[in-house]
Amino acid sequence: MLANARKPEKAAGAKPHADIAASYNAVKNFQGRRYTGMSVGRGHTWNYDAGQWKETKVTPDEWTFTYAVTKRRKGKAPEGSGVPVGTEYHWYVHAHQVVKKLDANDYSTSLEGTKYKLAHRRADHDKWNISDTTQRRHLIKLLEAEIAGLTESETIETHPVSARPWRRSHGMQRAHRPVGARRGARRRARDRRRRRPPMGVARHREGPTPWRFD
Numbered sequence: 280m281l282a283n284a285r286k287p288e289k290a291a292g293a294k295p296h297a298d299i300a301a302s303y304n305a306v307k308n309f310q311g312r313r314y315t316g317m318s319v320g321r322g323h324t325w326n327y328d329a330g331q332w333k334e335t336k337v338t339p340d341e342w343t344f345t346y347a348v349t350k351r352r353k354g355k356a357p358e359g360s361g362v363p364v365g366t367e368y369h370w371y372v373h374a375h376q377v378v379k380k381l382d383a384n385d386y387s388t389s390l391e392g393t394k395y396k397l398a399h400r401r402a403d404h405d406k407w408n409i410s411d412t413t414q415r416r417h418l419i420k421l422l423e424a425e426i427a428g429l430t431e432s433e434t435i436e437t438h439p440v441s442a443r444p445w446r447r448s449h450g451m452q453r454a455h456r457p458v459g460a461r462r463g464a465r466r467r468a469r470d471r472r473r474r475r476p477p478m479g480v481a482r483h484r485e486g487p488t489p490w491r492f493d
Contacts, residue, residue: 303316303361307319323352324352325350325351330347330349331348332345332346362401365402366402367400367407368399369407369414370395370396370397371418371421373392373394373421374391374392374393375392376390377389377391395417395421397414
């Protein structure tokens with residue numbers, strides 16, 4: 280019976296490990312930039328070992344911290360995929376940490392944000408792929424883009440764009456104008472319409488365009 284036992288069938292559409300590894304290592308394009316590795320839009324899940332987060336208060340609102348631990352992939356990487364063992368990456372992490380005190384010694388914590396790759400070092404190289412100066416320049420550009428995005432969001436929230444901004448501004452102007460001033464403005468507009476020449480009649484105007492047909 281064991282000899283005749285059927286082997287479990289693979290799920291429909293499942294790719295062999297060799298195909299997955301080849302897809303992972305293939306050269307890809309994103310907005311004109313060539314890259315290799317995991318495709319944009321996909322993700323990892325990691326499990327972190329128990330580690331120590333050490334922090335030091337340097338100002339009333341600023342702390343410096345260090346954190347070192349081994350992270351482990353949930354699942355297994357396809358055989359033959361990924362960079363060689365010993366490769367290093369330099370990431371810049373920009374994140375929000377929300378902490379809630381549970382008792383005298385315990386806090387719940389959650390971290391959500393973005394990480395940017397500044398540089399990498401191949402397993403068989405002694406130096407990073409770019410210098411420290413270039414890494415700082417890249418970081419400055421990232422932070423400037425982050426500040427610009429935050430400033431734009433604040434502007435939109437502070438000054439929401441009305442579907443009909445001209446009506447809103449016109450109404451505000453009328454609300455702050457005295458009644459007599461509004462009447463005088465209507466009278467002057469009516470007088471200008473009366474003095475306006477008929478359609479198609481040339482009207483002289485000083486400036487770079489001497490003649491205009493209304």
